[in-house]
């Protein structure tokens with residue numbers, strides 16, 4: 001069984017999103033899966049270019065993006081995976097630019113332009129979506145961030161049949177708050193939260209990864 005994690009943060013090593021995805025993959029591995037972590041910012045690719053090759057009546061394959069760039073082999077591996085976990089920081093109340101580009105290329109070819117707009121992805125697979133954000137839980141709630149997360153979660157669930165959401169708020173933004181403009185933040189509180197709460201967030205990510213695999217195993221027993 002193969003679980004892939006897709007990191008949509010430009011920070012590839014050991015920052016919030018990458019760390020949570022690594023934990024999710026550790027969870028998946030502990031439940032018996034093979035794992036792979038892909039960093040979108042190490043690849044050169046574009047979003048959907050509206051060529052409609054995936055909707056052409058004479059297309060060779062269903063649910064396949066025909067754009068040829070460095071995302072193509074990743075999308076091909078996703079077609080064979082049993083679960084995928086996409087992680088992204090929130091940038092201006094949205095996924096990062098590369099995450100959006102990736103999601104367009106991943107989901108649009110699976111959307112059939114029929115009256116019911118059903119997904120034509122060949123299988124049902126488990127997916128997870130992890131958001132990290134600088135805002136506190138209270139601000140995120142007050143500003144209605146849930147609606148943003150739910151929109152993408154719905155697209156993933158409609159495309160693949162299942163999508164779990166994990167949100168991680170009030171993240172540490174830089175290693176040393178003394179070196180950057182930080183008036184907006186209570187730096188002591190940020191560091192305390194990173195020390196005390198972030199490990200619990202990592203545990204939730206681990207459990208998400210393990211749960212996706214265990215659900216697949218359970219489904220295959222039925």
Ligand SMILES: Cc1cc2nc3c(=O)[nH]c(=O)nc-3n(C[C@H](O)[C@H](O)[C@H](O)COP(=O)(O)O)c2cc1C
Pocket residue numbers: 009010011015016017018088089090091092093094132133134135136171172173
């Ligand atoms: C360009 C940019 C835009 C951001 N916009 C938001 C935002 O709209 N809301 C928010 O809560 N945090 C925002 N943040 C903070 C990041 O979402 C947060 O620090 C995230 O955890 C970073 O993930 P990383 O450590 O994996 O790179 C922004 C950060 C950057 C660099």
